[in-house]
Amino acid sequence: MKSFIKKISLFLLLSIVVLATIVLGSKYIVKSKSSFKINEDITKLIIGHSHSECSVDDSLLDNSINLSASGESYFYNYQKLKKVLEENKQINSVFIEFSNSQIDSVMDDWIWGFEKMSYYLQYYSPFLSSEDFNLLFENNSTDLISSYSIATRKHLYRIINGDYYLTDEIGSYADSRLSKINELMAKNRFNSTISKSQSLSTTNLTYLRKMIDLCRENKVEVFLLRSPQHPLYADLINEPVFQNVLKSQFSDVDLLDFNDMSFPNSYYLDFHHVNYKGAQQFTRLLNELINTDLLSFSNKQELIDKSLEHFNSSNL
Amino acid sequence: MLFNSIDFAVFLPIVFVLYWFFCQKNLKLQNILIVVASYVFYGWWDWRFLSLIIFSTVLDYSIGIALSKENNNSKRKLLLLLSILVNLGFLGFFKYYNFFLDNLITAFTFFGTELRASSLEIILPVGISFYTFQTLSYTIDVYRNKLEPTKNFVAFSAFVSFFPQLVAGPIERATNLLPQFYTQRKFEHNKAVDGLRQILWGMFKKVVVADNCAVFANDFFNNHSDYGGSGLLLGVVFFTFQIYGDFSGYSDIAIGTSRLFGFDLKQNFAFPYFSRDIAEFWRRWHISLSTWFRDYLYIPLGGSKGGKMMKVRNTFIIFIVSGFWHGANWTFIIWGALNAIYFLPLLLANKNRINLGIVGEGGSLPTLRDVFNISYTFFLTMIAWVFFRADSVTHAIDYLKIMFSKSLFSIPMFENRTHAFEVIVLIVFLLFIEWHGRESKYGLERIGLTWNRNLRITFYLGIICLIFLFIGKEQEFIYFQF
Numbered sequence: 001m002k003s004f005i006k007k008i009s010l011f012l013l014l015s016i017v018v019l020a021t022i023v024l025g026s027k028y029i030v031k032s033k034s035s036f037k038i039n040e041d042i043t044k045l046i047i048g049h050s051h052s053e054c055s056v057d058d059s060l061l062d063n064s065i066n067l068s069a070s071g072e073s074y075f076y077n078y079q080k081l082k083k084v085l086e087e088n089k090q091i092n093s094v095f096i097e098f099s100n101s102q103i104d105s106v107m108d109d110w111i112w113g114f115e116k117m118s119y120y121l122q123y124y125s126p127f128l129s130s131e132d133f134n135l136l137f138e139n140n141s142t143d144l145i146s147s148y149s150i151a152t153r154k155h156l157y158r159i160i161n162g163d164y165y166l167t168d169e170i171g172s173y174a175d176s177r178l179s180k181i182n183e184l185m186a187k188n189r190f191n192s193t194i195s196k197s198q199s200l201s202t203t204n205l206t207y208l209r210k211m212i213d214l215c216r217e218n219k220v221e222v223f224l225l226r227s228p229q230h231p232l233y234a235d236l237i238n239e240p241v242f243q244n245v246l247k248s249q250f251s252d253v254d255l256l257d258f259n260d261m262s263f264p265n266s267y268y269l270d271f272h273h274v275n276y277k278g279a280q281q282f283t284r285l286l287n288e289l290i291n292t293d294l295l296s297f298s299n300k301q302e303l304i305d306k307s308l309e310h311f312n313s314s315n316l
Numbered sequence: 317m318l319f320n321s322i323d324f325a326v327f328l329p330i331v332f333v334l335y336w337f338f339c340q341k342n343l344k345l346q347n348i349l350i351v352v353a354s355y356v357f358y359g360w361w362d363w364r365f366l367s368l369i370i371f372s373t374v375l376d377y378s379i380g381i382a383l384s385k386e387n388n389n390s391k392r393k394l395l396l397l398l399s400i401l402v403n404l405g406f407l408g409f410f411k412y413y414n415f416f417l418d419n420l421i422t423a424f425t426f427f428g429t430e431l432r433a434s435s436l437e438i439i440l441p442v443g444i445s446f447y448t449f450q451t452l453s454y455t456i457d458v459y460r461n462k463l464e465p466t467k468n469f470v471a472f473s474a475f476v477s478f479f480p481q482l483v484a485g486p487i488e489r490a491t492n493l494l495p496q497f498y499t500q501r502k503f504e505h506n507k508a509v510d511g512l513r514q515i516l517w518g519m520f521k522k523v524v525v526a527d528n529c530a531v532f533a534n535d536f537f538n539n540h541s542d543y544g545g546s547g548l549l550l551g552v553v554f555f556t557f558q559i560y561g562d563f564s565g566y567s568d569i570a571i572g573t574s575r576l577f578g579f580d581l582k583q584n585f586a587f588p589y590f591s592r593d594i595a596e597f598w599r600r601w602h603i604s605l606s607t608w609f610r611d612y613l614y615i616p617l618g619g620s621k622g623g624k625m626m627k628v629r630n631t632f633i634i635f636i637v638s639g640f641w642h643g644a645n646w647t648f649i650i651w652g653a654l655n656a657i658y659f660l661p662l663l664l665a666n667k668n669r670i671n672l673g674i675v676g677e678g679g680s681l682p683t684l685r686d687v688f689n690i691s692y693t694f695f696l697t698m699i700a701w702v703f704f705r706a707d708s709v710t711h712a713i714d715y716l717k718i719m720f721s722k723s724l725f726s727i728p729m730f731e732n733r734t735h736a737f738e739v740i741v742l743i744v745f746l747l748f749i750e751w752h753g754r755e756s757k758y759g760l761e762r763i764g765l766t767w768n769r770n771l772r773i774t775f776y777l778g779i780i781c782l783i784f785l786f787i788g789k790e791q792e793f794i795y796f797q798f
Contacts, residue, residue: 149784
């Protein structure tokens with residue numbers, strides 16, 4: 001019996017050592033070799049989830065790169081921003097998508113829910129601080145183990161293929177050619193993703209604040225950006241809460257709000273997102289405004305609203 | 317509590333240490349600890365349903381005692397009937413109430429009468445189909461005088477609730493398992509090591525093969541209209557290995573865990589996908605259920621004796637009942653009937669017992685004829701699995717229609733193909749190990765007994781690494797729902 005316990009304990013210890021070597025070793029190699037470099041002439045960075053991923057066509061916005069990724073919460077946006085700013089000192093402006101769904105408690109699941117955590121840790125696990133790791137561990141330790149196993153597999157592939165350039169994998173403009181609005185309206189699918197109680201995700205908002213602070217520490221201008229959303233978008237239900245959060249927590253940051261920019265239905269992918277047509281219109285307008293010194297105006301929204309008024313009336 | 321959960325990883329060593337360090341010298345203490353541990357194991361899921369197990373235990377224990385005292389045949393029959401009615405009554409209520417009600421309403425509507433009755437929100441108690449059959453086997457065997465009724469209530473409670481096989485089998489016969497609770501278990505080093513090895517192999521099958529196959533099988537089955545025939549064929553292949561990895565993996569963990577505590581359970585899967593015909597498949601798949609139905613339903617009905625019509629009737633009955641045992645859905649009934657149709661030609665031609673041995677026994681490769689027969693049987697099984705996995709009969713038919721369309725010969729298009737390729741490599745690895753170990757009780761046994769120590773340990777470490785690298789979201793075992 002004692003010999004059995006001894007042998008099993010030794011075998012377990014050996015297994016732990018082997019697994020720890022694989023996990024930590026691969027993590028260390030990826031951490032030390034990975035690159036988040038972008039072109040030297042890129043000075044503007046767009047970051048956020050699927051709204052900005054679909055709305056900002058960075059080929060139409062001067063000196064910009066869109067690194068938004070669908071389903072990515074501020075927690076993972078922050079990890080990305082940390083590395084991109086660290087390796088790209090030429091970046092001088094960061095635009096962070098700030099929309100109605102991102103303040104809601106459903107975002108917690110986007111941080112430590114299995115689906116998102118297992119996906120995004122493949123890219124960001126080597127760069128998490130102990131505080132970030134603890135946050136995930138405290139909220140979902142079971143799925144964190146599975147997520148680390150998936151991340152380790154990805155690291156091993158990366159090492160085998162010698163592929164350490166992550167910029168191409170962590171987000172880009174999504175050129176969608178579809179338009180589903182009429183179909184969704186016919187099927188009466190106006191479902192909201194907002195929680196019934198409209199409660200806030202304090203964690204997600206904390207990481208938005210961290211992103212803002214990080215930009216300022218690096219002397220990078222930071223703006224919040226709300227991309228156009230369909231007027232029938234069900235998540236707009238929490239607009240009063242959204243405005244309240246904006247005023248009470250982020251009054252020190254300018255919001256460039258294009259929510260009222262309206263298009264025909266064929267310019268939207270669905271109620272949440274614009275498609276390539278909407279993206280072209282929106283990005284061109286944004287580019288035009290930036291080139292006319294929008295970012296140095298004290299009342300930026302006034303200028304935006306005027307442009308939107310003009311845009312919407314000419315579209316009608 | 318799931319075998320593939322952290323909870324179980326903590327629970328098992330605690331029970332193991334208590335069992336061998338504090339209860340080794342006392343049989344009663346050993347059995348009490350098993351009962352308590354089993355109730356904790358079961359109650360971890362939902363403690364309220366423990367009352368069902370306790371009720372079933374008390375009832376069948378009392379009926380067993382009463383049967384031993386009763387010589388009057390009609391009264392003995394009444395006692396047996398009581399046990400059957402109560403046990404199957406619980407099973408019927410929890411598992412089949414809504415199914416029968418819905419079908420009754422549909423039937424009345426078909427004949428133009430509206431029947432008003434609403435379905436109940438019933439939670440199916442985990443493992444009810446398994447422990448119900450286990451306790452029934454006890455009462456029936458006592459009734460048939462094949463088994464002395466037990467007067468040891470603790471041992472009987474431990475037999476009914478034995479945690480390794482409580483929720484998903486193997487369905488043990490009282491004649492095999494109950495006597496093991498009468499004798500004090502002594503720790504046997506080799507048995508415990510063998511148990512751990514079987515647990516490791518079961519974990520590999522469940523966590524690596526089944527759970528990773530599930531990702532693709534679920535996608536193909538849930539969105540079948542988005543894919544072409546070749547994609548859907550791949551979906552069935554994934555499900556075929558998902559169900560095998562899931563269920564045989566559970567059985568391996570259950571049998572291995574039992575061996576850690578000094579118990580021997582019956583083999584539940586004997587490499588079924590190497591079967592050369594359907595009859596052989598059913599001798600190798602879920603053996604504890606097939607033999608249960610054989611002994612308590614098929615043989616009492618007359619078995620394969622009698623005329624052709626009798627054989628056809630009995631075959632259909634046993635396969636359809638077996639299908640229905642899996643779940644209250646027409647898909648399971650059709651799955652059972654389809655297997656009966658596969659099986660009948662063999663039975664009627666007296667060819668159902670030609671493949672009794674192990675394929676390629678003593679050799680390393682199968683003959684070409686064996687390869688053909690194995691592939692053909694695998695294909696038939698796979699088609700039947702479509703009905704087993706589908707949400708409804710229409711879903712299964714739609715799935716098969718698309719699968720056998722022209723697009724069957726196209727290149728399958730789906731997301732995450734790299735991962736799918738990894739899973740296929742893992743399936744090939746599983747088949748390779750199982751082929752290598754097909755003359756043993758489980759895939760890894762032969763390696764454990766024949767390879768040298770260093771090679772063996774390296775191999776086990778490799779499997780542990782695979783388990784870690786391919787662990788996905790903690791998934792329930794499919795058979796929990798049955």
